[in-house]
Amino acid sequence: MQQEFASRLLEEAVTQLSRLPGIGRKTALRLALHILRADEPSGVALGQAIIDMRRGVRYCSVCHNISETDICPICADQRRDRSTVCVVENVKDVMSFENTGQYSGVYHVLGGIISPMDGIGPESLEIDSLVERVASGDVREVILALSATMEGETTNYYIYRRLAPYMDVRITQLARGVSVGNEIEYTDEITLGRSLVNRTLFTDSIRR
Amino acid sequence: MQQEFASRLLEEAVTQLSRLPGIGRKTALRLALHILRADEPSGVALGQAIIDMRRGVRYCSVCHNISETDICPICADQRRDRSTVCVVENVKDVMSFENTGQYSGVYHVLGGIISPMDGIGPESLEIDSLVERVASGDVREVILALSATMEGETTNYYIYRRLAPYMDVRITQLARGVSVGNEIEYTDEITLGRSLVNRTLFTDSIRR
Numbered sequence: 062m063q064q065e066f067a068s069r070l071l072e073e074a075v076t077q078l079s080r081l082p083g084i085g086r087k088t089a090l091r092l093a094l095h096i097l098r099a100d101e102p103s104g105v106a107l108g109q110a111i112i113d114m115r116r117g118v119r120y121c122s123v124c125h126n127i128s129e130t131d132i133c134p135i136c137a138d139q140r141r142d143r144s145t146v147c148v149v150e151n152v153k154d155v156m157s158f159e160n161t162g163q164y165s166g167v168y169h170v171l172g173g174i175i176s177p178m179d180g181i182g183p184e185s186l187e188i189d190s191l192v193e194r195v196a197s198g199d200v201r202e203v204i205l206a207l208s209a210t211m212e213g214e215t216t217n218y219y220i221y222r223r224l225a226p227y228m229d230v231r232i233t234q235l236a237r238g239v240s241v242g243n244e245i246e247y248t249d250e251i252t253l254g255r256s257l258v259n260r261t262l263f264t265d266s267i268r269r
Numbered sequence: 270m271q272q273e274f275a276s277r278l279l280e281e282a283v284t285q286l287s288r289l290p291g292i293g294r295k296t297a298l299r300l301a302l303h304i305l306r307a308d309e310p311s312g313v314a315l316g317q318a319i320i321d322m323r324r325g326v327r328y329c330s331v332c333h334n335i336s337e338t339d340i341c342p343i344c345a346d347q348r349r350d351r352s353t354v355c356v357v358e359n360v361k362d363v364m365s366f367e368n369t370g371q372y373s374g375v376y377h378v379l380g381g382i383i384s385p386m387d388g389i390g391p392e393s394l395e396i397d398s399l400v401e402r403v404a405s406g407d408v409r410e411v412i413l414a415l416s417a418t419m420e421g422e423t424t425n426y427y428i429y430r431r432l433a434p435y436m437d438v439r440i441t442q443l444a445r446g447v448s449v450g451n452e453i454e455y456t457d458e459i460t461l462g463r464s465l466v467n468r469t470l471f472t473d474s475i476r477r
Contacts (some may be wrong), residue, residue, distance in 0.1 A: 067335050067342065067360065074322035077315040081300050092289050094360060096319060097326055097335065103325030107285040108316040111304060113314030114282035118305055127275050127305065134275065152275065153303060 071097070123194070125170040125187050127152050135159075135167060142166045142199040148191065148220065150174050150208065158206065166204070169194065174216040183219055191220065195227050204216055205234040279305075286327040311320065331402075333378040333395050335360050343367075343375060350374045352409035356399065356428065358382050358416065366414065374412070382415055391427055399428065403435050413442040 066072040078089035096104045121133035145166030158164050171186045207213035238256035239248050274280040286297035306311045330343035353374030366372050379394045415421035446464035447456050
């Protein structure tokens, strides 16, 4: 039901907020009324931060991560190993890997994974630009770091086929195994099988 | 855990969004990345709508409903019956009653209900201004339309006591009864008792 609003300005803000994912008109109204209850500078700061972000943020021309400059800070960092490229689905995954503190290579953000059900084919992802990076000759290893789902595996395989001509480039993928903290009893059998086949030396885990 | 952001502009937008009720940093990041994926005019329109709303919307000096003018459209409407005042908790409730299409009086928005647990006493609500409206002599009926909760009943009783000196003003409250569409089996016994005591003529319901 269309609600009667006391103010066109409120109605416009509710309409805009309800375009965000997971936010319906009821939630949008609750958010708008919260903004109205808070002091004016707070509300204006929220609106301005959104405008500044949308106007100021673009995508790195090398790895397609978000950036405020043409080349993102990770690609521009001389201390990072540019011969190792970690292929991820989106910019959130870049943050996740950066937070591990375990990676010193660079990234390549696909912008999604192949999903015919959602109409996402290889041509709508940054796969051609990945092949170009590899073709340029500076890359020694490509780490496929996509989700361990059907779509992720499909995308992995597609990329693997596209990179097959570059025979001196190692193509690796993330280890599959028991999640740290998880019990064996609640781990599925496919994962258990993979974790058995790819078992590692116990002494290696002690040394880390 | 504090996440590493590729952009200060993104970080600022996430910080601002996460101040909204029910939105944590993870959701805020998801919203921000959605805004970045959409086209630039959409993102700027969202930010601008929030700023315009916060700068343009104020409260009606009579009923405290939101308004873009000193007196809100409802209070200013000559066709509305100013001798009947419906007391509600917040501006959302005004919208709900307006949507029924059954009310032609005016409103008084308290801005909350008495709730000692949350530190909300009568003095932080628009109760003094309600008493002033009634004291001015134009009001014939005050409808207490607060939630049927402990806090709502407490607030009703407090207002009733404050308005007791104005003996020619009728003080009414919303009917309690079985919700339309609800089954008797799932209606609580206090509500059933009230609906029995306050039963109405069947022919009245046919005529409507």
